[in-house]
Amino acid sequence: MHKAFEILKTHSKLGVVFSLAKATVFFTPLLLADVLSKEAFGILEYALAGLGMVVNSIINLGVPGAYPYFILRQKALRFQDAFKLHPLILLIPFILNQILFYVFDLNINFYLAFNVSYIIANQTFYSTRLKSHEKSVFAVIMDSGLYILLLLYYLLFTLNILKINIVNINITIQLYCYLYILYGVYKFYQIDKNEILFRYKQILKFSSHLLISTFLIFLITTSGRILIELFFDFSQVGIYAYYFRLSAIVVMIHQIVNIAFFKKIYTANPIKLDNYYFVFFVMIFLISMVTYLIAPLVLNHFSSFFNDTYNDNKAIYFLLSVQMVMWIATALNSNIIDRENLTSKNNPKFIALIIFSCGILYLLRNMMSLSLLTFIHLSIIYFASLIQYESLYKSKIIFKKSFFTLSVIYLVSTYTYFSFL
Template sequence: MEIVWGFLKKRFGFLLTFTICKGLVFITPLLFAEVLGSEDFGVLEYALAGMGFVLNALFNLGVPGAYPYFMLKRKETSLKNGFCLHPVWLATIFIFQTILFYLDIIDQKAYLTLNIAFIISNQLFYSTKLKSHDNPIFAVLIDSGVYLVLFLAYTFSLMQLISLSISTISPIIIGYCLFYCLRSAWDYYRSEKREIFSNYLKILGYSKNLLIASFLIFLITSSGRIVTEWVFGFEKVGVYGYYFRLAAVVVMIHQVVNIAFFKKMYTVNPGILDKYFAIFFTAIYLLSLLFFWVSPFVLGDFSKYFVETYEDNRMIYLMVSCQMVLWIASALNSNIVDRENAVSANNYRFLMLIGVSFGILVLTKNLITFPMLAYFVYFVILISCFIQYYSLFKKGVRFYRSPLVLGLSAIVTSTIFFINL
């Protein structure tokens, strides 16, 4: 009890900041679902948590994952100034996509998606740096940035200063992009210039595998919204995204753990991690099922969107709820794969999984139902987690308890799904 109390006292500021920020991250998209049209909400969800996440992996070149590797594991602090060039690279991408937009080469929806990808890239880079140096409060603020901006826009709409639509959200997002451009210039101005370019190239030499890895893992874990848009259109993306957001309340617990104990992911013995991961995954899965069963009794009085869509999409809600433990597992496993330098071999297996999955979807696109698509996405993410465990096993890193928990949860999930389908 004293340990828990000591942790709470030590981390009170972090927990308070986290609760406020992540509460807004959770509730803001749900508020937008109530006021935006179905198509516009689908476009926003696609940009925020679908293609925006995948593109962020390409924009970032794997550099965020390289930071803790060089700074925490290898202690190569001489490379630190090389990381100051990375925001400049990201700013260059923003300038390029803005030129494409003003030349009418890309439309507003694509420009919004690219700009949100740019913001997510910066958020991930800066928050990783902050977490690596035990600065979790600012890491949470940075991580939540785009949602805080959107919540501010929602507040302005309540004050009737603006009316919410994609055309009014886009300029606000552009303004936030400009903030990161100015920050990149400031970081470069303050940096030590000696060997800065050669250091950045050395970082990229390591991060190229992480680039592929982060792109593939984001493509797999964010695939729900992407394939939903491809098969059913933006309106169904809105439905999928709404229930994903509801289910993601448990992800807040993972984020506390990941931010507060980030350094330990790169230092603690894998056997100890396996033990705690298994307990954590069990708790997350049971909480997800509890929230799934309780939420209809709570949200029916508060959300018009929920009332209008729940009956037809109950199985979608079930699948994304059960998917949360896999989403969390893949994120935590990625840290260990990076740490054990098992990235390259893991990438080949991910590529095979994506290729086979895409082939199946092409063949079944005109036959698959929305619930079966959600189940298919769940199953693909499950396989990706076991691929990570296999890659670690080949490196001599044994995880036994946590994959067993995921396997048992998949059996329970499949049973509930097919009984109620």
């Protein structure tokens, strides 16, 4: 009885913290969209979930993915101190970014994106460690740190304490970077440094293929804003990002599952996971569609951005609602790919997919619209998930129900887009 009460207490606490933290992640960009210009909001989103996210996957060197492999799967606890060297390694690209900005006049849009990438890299690293040790409440707060900061900035703006513009947001984010620097140095100072460099090199030897794989999967799944800026402008990035954020409400459900059951996902039987996953995909898709239908009835009373853009962007909102299901599938599959040490086998296939996709984008460049580009990106993510399933299948790990469910969702959504939207 006491044990049951403790479990209930723990999950209740996680539920409350998660709800508050993820509500912050969900609502803060939507609030900012109504007070920033479309271009300024597009620049911020380009940094938060576009270039910043992709660069994070490079500078993190695949180390966060290596942590559960060494500590949970291999139970090599002697490597724990070596992982604490990583935040200091992350200082190298951060310092380089400061030099490029202050000495060589790097464009502020890129400077902001690179600073954001440093924060995301730290958040990802610390959050993975916390989840690996089932410290889910702190992991949730860590994951949401950047958005909590932006919400505080927004509140200061509403109180007329700060002006809201990209320059001030950039300064705020820069100051937040310094907190991570101080914390990383403090934690490193406390550890046993015996053989730390040798063990960190061993970690990098393992994580090198994770680096390539993580970069490729991030490039595939988070490049929407980058592609839109390439084909259009930051105003269009802002519109895309707004509807992306609305659609991403279902991602919060995935995140709480991933945080609460991270250790189990990393160790559970694949047959059980397949049974859970396919039901989860159906549930997520249905929630996405219900949200898509209800949103206009609610948001037209609260958001001027929504009222100004919805009629011309219904198709984009629909496609992004479907894309969330595909994105969640690739994220869940990545956990299994990592635990089975199959990441290197996917890399050539992901590279081929990216090259093929670039060819399609080039051929369609003269007829490209925002909705068509969104559909192409959705399709790229779907095919990335198929690559993951194929690699697992070759290792006799079969996700039959998940594959079938995801394919039906993609085909039905494709027919809906071309026939009705």
